[in-house]
Amino acid sequence: MKKRAFLPLSLALSVSLATGVTSDKRVAAKEADPQSALQPIASSVVTIAHRGASGYAPEHTKAAYEMALQMKADFVELDLHMTKDGHLVAIHDSSLARTTNAEEVFPNRSPWLVKDFTLAEIKRLDAGSWFKKAYPEHAKKQYEGQKILTLEEAIHFIGKKNKHAKLYIETKAPDVYPGMEEKLVQILKKTGYLKKDKVMLQSFSEDSLKILQKIAPKDIPLIQLYSPGMLKGKNLKNELNKAAEYAEGVGPDKALVTPTFMQEAHRSHLLVHPYTVNTKEEMAEELSLGVDGMFTNFPDELLSLKKKPYISHGVASGEITSTSAVLWTRANKPSAILFEVAEDPSFKKSIKKIAGASRQHDFTAQVKVDRLHPDTTYYYRAAALPGSFSATGSFKTAPAENTEKPLTIVWGGDTGGQGNIPPFKSFSAMADLHPDFFLFSGDTIYADNPTPAVPNAPSKTMEDFWAKYKENRTDPNLRKLLQSTSTYAIWDDHEVSNDFSGPSNPLTSTGYKAFKDYWPIQKERSDSEKLYYKYSWGNTLDLIILNNRGYRDPNTKQDGPDKTMLGKEQLQWLKKELLHSDAKIKLVASSVPISTPTGKPNARDGWANGDHIDPNDKTGYEHEFKEISDFILKNKIKNVNFVTTDVHFADMIEYDPDHNGTVDYRELVSGPIGAVTIQPPKLDSTFGPKRLYAEGGFFNFGVLKADPKNGQMTVQIRDENGKIHYEGKFSIS
Structure with a gap:
């Protein structure tokens, strides 16, 4: 077993020595936020020049190494293969074809594998001219004729340029090169680099790392590399725990780095150094996930990003x-x-x-x-x-007032609950539809559920609530959607705690402040914790956003004329907006359902009492919704659609509360995007619901398309891959 103790303090000592920082700083960094796994466990995020500064110069050449040193990268990476006559050389591919002129010099020796050539033959090759064709924007005359270096030559060159330079060396295809680990250790010892503060050793091969564990000093840091295929179908926790037996850290493909990966790696006290991170967008993404360093072809870009404030x-x-x-x-x-x-x-x-x-x-x-x-x-x-x-x-x-334009919106909610955390595929599928806007219908976080950002849930402090929002924003799919269209975000219960009632919950103001900090919200809607407002898209659609949490009486209160979910002022406002709306579609965003009984017995959370479950449980909010329903019928308000999530299944319902055979309003339900999936239960019959479609057990979102010219509204439920599970067409004439 590697002499890397299993306590954070011992880890601090080994990591700080490897990265050249003091253990005191390492411990201070770790204690900055003891909750979150989405932060580095090292005292500084290291920059690893991938094959040298290979974005600017031919990889694994003197030019690439020198440029990496000039840019002050923390580590210079070397990949090793072995020649036919037993020399370790710095080259990434097992073949010479891509980065040399081997095909021209040795035309009859396909596939030009390194192992089939002597060092003398390899030294005849030009390892720099290929770069001009591949990366003409960075090509320079002096790159032509660059040579492949032996490991010793590379070390001497790097050490001569900067005696403080550190190396990050990979054994490539060690099963092809028996004995390469012994040669590597001999050369490092000979050159004075077999020291914990001078080198880190990495490999995709567990066997190679275990050989190095036996023959290298116990304090030399070892890094287990992972491709996506290596972890597919495997238990991540078990794999990383196994790696922790011999390695100081892991080098995953950047696609593998998620909150879950970071949690399991850091729980095992493993550094995380993803590869290969080449754009500032990707660098910011990896930093937001709490990585301890990263491999990049452009070390100057990462170093400049870290030095100044950046969009995170x-x-x-x-x-x-x-x-x-x-x-x-x-x-x-x-x-x-x-x-x-x-x-x-x-x-x-x-x-x-x-x-x-x-x-x-x-x-x-x-x-x-x-x-x-x-x-x-x-x-x-x-x-x-x-x-x-x-x-x-x-x-x-939005279109100008009194105009009618086609419109496409997507909606959904329930994101980050019951162990379902980023990434969320549905957001990418939403973005691919190029909607006019996204309605995030509540439960935009699960503040009361444990996740890598807040393992010891429920959230209690402002920092906990903020951490939840940041965690979901690590999802590239969510960022893709948010950056491609606009969003109207509403809150439901899990932005604070399950089934909370605003006025009576001590965390309401904390949850509200965090919600307001992390969503673009107009002052008109956010002042005094109002959160209800109307937005018009010409005469095509009026979006009427409700605040179902901030004014409600406790769920345990018996239903009756004096029980409210919306509060008197908001209820009167809703009636006024419905009455005065001349839009083709009135879309009322309610974070709780009408006829699906939610919450707990004797503490109903949605509008319905749930008479069919227990006729003596009168703790819903049916009196208030009946007032809304009666108002719609009395004033003959057409094309009213309540849109919601919350229940963790998809549902399309038409309502005929006066039982005259006419549809008076609809309820459009989608979800979850990322939370536990539930099967649709029986509906409460109070308001005359008729199910058009109901399906559970899958991640999904809703799509609404308005075509005012043809007087038609199309509603779809799509799964996380974008496949349509339901489509209904309704008249809006």
């Missing part, structure tokens, strides 16, 4: 009207955020706004942009000054 969790737009939008982003530290908005992606003529990202709001920032044109696509970007990295997005403004 993407951007979002929301609360769209025909002339305004709210823009959101988050930086990694205090900074001034520059927002730019333009009608063209080049930003030649842009609106500029500055907002401060402060610790008080977890470094999130929002601005409202006015005087926009209706029915227009806008591009925007945000940068944390003085940093130069920008995160970009786009949105479309």
